Amino acid sequence: MRLEKCWFCSSTIYPGHGIQFVRNDAKIFRFCRSKCHKNFKMKRNPRKVKWTKAYRRLHGKDMTQDSTFEFERKRNRPERYDRNLSENTLKAIKKIDKIRGTRDTDHIRRRMKGKKAKELREAHKELEQNINLVKAPVVLREDPSLTLPIKVKVSQTQAEPNLMEE
Amino acid sequence: MRTVLKVVDNSGAKKVMCIQAVKGKKGARLGDTIVASVKEAYPNGKVKKGKVVHGVVVRAAMQRGRCDGSEVKFDDNAVVLVDKQGQPIGTRVFGPVPHELRKKKHVKILSLAKHIA
Numbered sequence A: 001m002r003l004e005k006c007w008f009c010s011s012t013i014y015p016g017h018g019i020q021f022v023r024n025d026a027k028i029f030r031f032c033r034s035k036c037h038k039n040f041k042m043k044r045n046p047r048k049v050k051w052t053k054a055y056r057r058l059h060g061k062d063m064t065q066d067s068t069f070e071f072e073r074k075r076n077r078p079e080r081y082d083r084n085l086s087e088n089t090l091k092a093i094k095k096i097d098k099i100r101g102t103r104d105t106d107h108i109r110r111r112m113k114g115k116k117a118k119e120l121r122e123a124h125k126e127l128e129q130n131i132n133l134v135k136a137p138v139v140l141r142e143d144p145s146l147t148l149p150i151k152v153k154v155s156q157t158q159a160e161p162n163l164m165e166e
Numbered sequence B: 001m002r003t004v005l006k007v008v009d010n011s012g013a014k015k016v017m018c019i020q021a022v023k024g025k026k027g028a029r030l031g032d033t034i035v036a037s038v039k040e041a042y043p044n045g046k047v048k049k050g051k052v053v054h055g056v057v058v059r060a061a062m063q064r065g066r067c068d069g070s071e072v073k074f075d076d077n078a079v080v081l082v083d084k085q086g087q088p089i090g091t092r093v094f095g096p097v098p099h100e101l102r103k104k105k106h107v108k109i110l111s112l113a114k115h116i117a
Helices: A034-041 A053-058 A067-072 A083-133 A137-142 A156-165 B107-112
Strands: A019-022 A028-031 B004-007 B013-021 B033-041 B052-059 B071-074 B078-082
Touching (some): A019 A034, A028 A034, A067 A083, A083 A137, B004 B052, B033 B078
Parallel strands (some): B004 B078
Antiparallel strands (some): A019 A028, B004 B013, B052 B078
16 A cells, blocks of 8 residues: 555545546556546646645745655665564654644744734834824824824933943 | 547557457446457558457556556557457557456566556
8 A cells, every 4th residue: 555646736645535547658647636637637737736735845835855855755665564663664654744744834934924024014104104094184183192102212322321320 | 339449569450449348238448358340450460450359458548446446547548459368469569558457367468568557
């Protein structure tokens, strides 16, 4: 039994699922479900279809290079059955999957990180510029508590002598 | 019946039309033997046009279920001509063949094939 990868979306194909298409040049295409199979028949390029792993890896959305991928390389030599080896492999698979999962989420979090500061800046700017959409400028002038606090730059020389005195 | 299949060995025929599935009322699928009539042939082949031959279906566009639950399908419908005993008439087979043939005891065709899907 071997867990294959879908040619289109790169998800694992478990036994009993999917269709294998053998082309006349003997290249085998495996699909996990009819969605991928139909996209293939439409001659879509998986590198251009946004929800596939191929697209995500190509555009840097998911991590591409990691040592955990080395464990999943296809080995064509069958291993002689060894009970200890099997047990250790099963334990290792779980651990490696967990590590890969955490590294994946880290990668995505790192990718999204710069956004919060940017969103704050944009919100600030929008409040400054477009507050008139919410309240009329007449009202703002009369009641200054509705505007944003104005930042006053305190010069450094004033702060230092105070510290020295203390 | 009436399905035109491509011949993928060097027996001399090019296109063959199915007349009857040898076994089964529901028709032949991947790996089954059929009785066929040669519709197109190379001029200097072992098999001439109009001859009635037996053939083994080695590629079918209709998917066939495998024991592990997966399904295989090929790009076209192809046949390898055999004699009544099941030995191939030609000496070469082109293109991929399925390993359903092993269960049907068409070992000679498997050994002649370049790729086994």
